[in-house]
Amino acid sequence: xxxxxxxxxxxxxxxxxxxxxxxxxxxxxxxxxxxxxxxxxxxxxxxxxxxxxxxxxxxxxxxxxxxxxxxxxxxxxxxxxxxxxxxxxxxxxxxxxxxxxxxxxxxxxxxxxxxxxxxxxxxxxxxxxxxxxxxxxxxxxxxxxxxxxxxxxx
Amino acid sequence: xxxxxxxxxxxxxxxxxxxxxxxxxxxxxxxxxxxxxxxxxxxxxxxxxxxxxxxxxxxxxxxxxxxxxxxxxxxxxxxxxxxx
Numbered sequence: 001x002x003x004x005x006x007x008x009x010x011x012x013x014x015x016x017x018x019x020x021x022x023x024x025x026x027x028x029x030x031x032x033x034x035x036x037x038x039x040x041x042x043x044x045x046x047x048x049x050x051x052x053x054x055x056x057x058x059x060x061x062x063x064x065x066x067x068x069x070x071x072x073x074x075x076x077x078x079x080x081x082x083x084x085x086x087x088x089x090x091x092x093x094x095x096x097x098x099x100x101x102x103x104x105x106x107x108x109x110x111x112x113x114x115x116x117x118x119x120x121x122x123x124x125x126x127x128x129x130x131x132x133x134x135x136x137x138x139x140x141x142x143x144x145x146x147x148x149x150x151x152x153x154x
Numbered sequence: 155x156x157x158x159x160x161x162x163x164x165x166x167x168x169x170x171x172x173x174x175x176x177x178x179x180x181x182x183x184x185x186x187x188x189x190x191x192x193x194x195x196x197x198x199x200x201x202x203x204x205x206x207x208x209x210x211x212x213x214x215x216x217x218x219x220x221x222x223x224x225x226x227x228x229x230x231x232x233x234x235x236x237x238x
Contacts, residue, residue: 037238051237052162054230057214082237094238114238120216122230123237124162137163140234 004066004078008058010085013095022077022099029076031106035096035114041089047130049138051084051093054122058082065116073109075100080113082123112151118144156223158191160201161232164208167201177223184210185219187229202231209234 007013015034023029039049062080070078077099087093094117098109125138159172181190188208192199202208210217211230223229 053237054159054161054211054214054232057211057230060214061216118238119235121237122161122211122232122235124233125236126162137233138236140236 002070002075002077004063004070004080006059006062006066006079007081008053008055008062009081009083012083012092013081015092015095015097018079018081018095019097022079022097028101029099030101031103032097032099033103033106033110035094035110036092037094037114039087039089039091039093041130042127045129046089046127048086048088048128049093050086050126050128050134052124052126053082053084057122058084061121062117065113065120068116069098069109069113072112073098073100073105075105075109078109078113080117082117082121084123086128115144115147115151119148156226157228159228159230161230163233164201164231167197169197182224183220183222184212184217184229187223188219188231191231207233 015036019032019034023032066078066080069075075098079097081095083093096110096113098106100106127136127138128134155174155176157172157174160168165171181187188202188205192202209232210219212221212223212226213228
């Protein structure tokens with residue numbers, strides 16, 4: 001069983017380089033799905049997001065979620081990188097790369113990780129407005145809970 | 155003594171990142187802890203006004219409100235998560 005690569009960091013990441021790290025030197029991978037979550041400007045209203053996290057628990061939760069995904073979808077590799085700190089509109093927040101023999105597992109694995117990450121990984125977003133306002137914490141969405149719930153059953 | 159650690163608007167409303175507290179013996183579950191904290195002052199009461207909106211982690215693992223906290227070294231209290 002492979003172990004997920006998990007990183008929680010302030011710095012930006014290079015998705016292409018992370019994919020290359022997974023595929024270089026091996027010939028068994030038939031599919032690789034890469035997901036990048038970016039900071040939207042919310043129709044020009046938002047200047048940046050402040051990402052707060054629970055150090056220690058954030059890594060542990062991502063490892064737990066990643067391990068579940070590897071087991072469930074027989075992934076050949078999985079990388080999850082989540083940033084914290086101030087992230088300007090247009091910048092990258094999160095990277096998930098899932099690799100497998102066939103495409104469905106790679107798509108599903110990345111999707112599964114994001115759905116669980118949204119509701120179980122201890123990160124919180126605070127908005128910084130373009131008008132200098134700082135304050136609003138982003139509210140959790142019921143849709144994210146529903147997205148996670150659809151994986152639980154079957 | 156147990157270390158309590160707060161995040162996001164729970165942290166802001168309480169006005170501190172973390173603290174060490176001696177809990178009365180009557181505080182047995184996460185729900186008991188939230189109820190106890192609301193008696194410590196207005197800031198706590200405001201932060202924890204809606205207990206259902208508060209998530210609890212015991213020793214960095216998600217826990218239900220009815221879970222026992224005996225022996226916990228660190229308890230995190232925070233709003234629903236919004237990462238990703």
